[in-house]
Amino acid sequence: MHPERDADIELRLLIEAIYLKYSYDFRDYSGASVKRRVIHALRQFELKTISALQERVLHDPSAFMQLLQFLTIPVSEMFRDPTHFLAIREEVVPLLKTYPSLKVWIAGCSTGEEVYSMAILLREEGLLERTIIYATDINPHSLEKAKQGIFSMENIRGYNENYLKAGGKRLFSEYYTAAYDYAIFDKTLRENVTFADHSLATDSVFSETQLISCRNVLIYFNKKLQDRAFGLFHESLCHRGFLVLGSKETLDFSGYKNQFEPLVKQERIYRKS
């Protein structure tokens, strides 16, 4: 027996309490990461035990909203993994162009970097005007940020490099207005974007889609929850629809492996079989 067993018990109780009280379901998230984030939150809350945090969160919804900011991981960037976006441009876009109208789902969109990247790509390919993008996340604060489309100027240089490597056709600076330390993105990029609260752990499919992008979300899920998410994606995608994942995410260990085929395996681009 080692001392952390107590914390493991407390952690399970906290996660269960959050589910019962707030319907946020972290029960099938990867344990090691959740535990680190809860312990990190403990320090910020200046509490000694996870049990104390549970008491606070159970009786104070605003404390839960604070904790949620620790439990979700807003690490993102625009055109992250540029070769991934280049492959979408080269391998997926020509096929998307055959549809008269498109629905794209960005699942786990966090603070919106993936949404604006996709919108820029679709605009340059002449597809944005006939596309509806559903951008979903479980964190209302992140969604609010995504809706605003304001990003820190200090990251823009890196995003610009990514954009160029991703096959960007214009000047990246055409898509935002610089204001002090912030880049305010062109609001016409989000004219056809619907931002919505949606949980891959508890909610169901809401629309048929042609393309789903879910990147660096599934690594935080255990295999069971990953399979639930793959099930939703499979159900939502049209015949021969596209699923794109993060660079370390794969269908290989999933029960849905045979229901998708890799289109560009290296770039985690799959197509419904």
Add this chain to the structure above:
Amino acid sequence: MRTIFPDPSSEHPALPVVDAIVVGASAGGVEALLKIYRTLPRGFRLPILTVLHVPDQRRSHLAEVFAQTLKIPVKEADDKETIVPGTLYFAGPSYHLSVENDFSLSLSQEERVFHSRPSIDVLFESAADAYGERLAGVLLTGANNDGARGIARISEYGGLTVVQDPAQALARTMPDAALALHTPDFLLPLPDIGLLLVELERIAC
């Protein structure tokens, strides 16, 4: 703290039985790791999980480079894969590597630890959680403070700890930081660490 292995004055090295080995290194780490892992014979049966600080890039060739020169299977760790005994895993660039309580591996992009992702602390602390006392942790050369907390945690949970002798490390900051926080079971030069791992495997398997 013992500073020599094997100890000629003691017949029984009194090593514990472990199920896995975790290793962390930074500056000077490639050479140090090669020196240790070349000692490992074909058929070595303990899993080894390694974090070597690498620059942010899309792909790393570490696993391929090591695979070409070692006698044991080497691969970059994938998300959700089950740890296979006898395999040497490297954490890939830009993602933390953790051990889950069911002995599978998981990747994450939480904040960096001492500017590092992958972080040695993240691997060591999660592995200590999963393996408890049946874990050996090895901290090698490096120029930052990552790994010190992790190796202390392994010891706290009853695992075996080994730190490279800072006097012989290419960069001594990392082993020094570990020694400031924790007195390891062994403080050793690289060749002794290799022999220790071989002996750990012999006892365990």
